[in-house]
Amino acid sequence: MIVYKDGSWQPIEETNVSVMDHGFLYGVGLFETFRTYNGVPFLFRDHLKRLREGLESVYIEWDHTNEQLYDLVIEALEKNGLTDGVIRLNVTAGISNWGLPTETYRAPSLLLFTRPAPEHNPGSKNAVVLNRRRNTPEGDTRLKSHHYLNNLLGKRELGASLDLEGIFLTEEDYVAEG
Secondary structure (H helix, E strand, C coil), X not given: CEEEECCEXXXXXXXXXCCCEHHHHXXXXXXXXXXXXXXXXXXXXXXXXXXXXXHHHCCECCCCCHHHXXXXXXXXXXXXXXXXXXXXXXXXXXXXXXCCCCCCECXXXXXXEEEECCCCCXXXXXXXXXXXXXXXXXXXXXXXECCCHHXXXXXXXXXXXXXXXXXXXXXXXXXXXX
């Protein structure tokens, strides 16, 4: 897999994130994952809108335009020989001093991954209510943050079966997400 990181394309095996990146140290980073169909990103502007609003809420200043990001997505598909793919766009807080800063992060890191789209399974899935509860938002809203341990534990609870969909409930027994 060829990935984009901060201005260059490289094999994933050669891509590194600094141990001083606050995305690594403190989980200060957000991501969006979306599909492409026939080389066109699905709901692209909606994903970017949510990402930008989230970045603002965690004090990450980010200046990539929609057009720049669209071009990167198209280039990622080309470099990986895909038209139908899954794109993951990660923005980390970037490198900073050890400790919790009070200033805005002004040098974030951008990573863009892609992989082939999974084969479409026309069958249905069975819903399973997970024992693991959806953790409450760390901020005002639920963000697609690098803090994804709750989802990993939920997936482990569900297991590897492809015909099951885990359903998270909140502490108050409301459906949170699948």
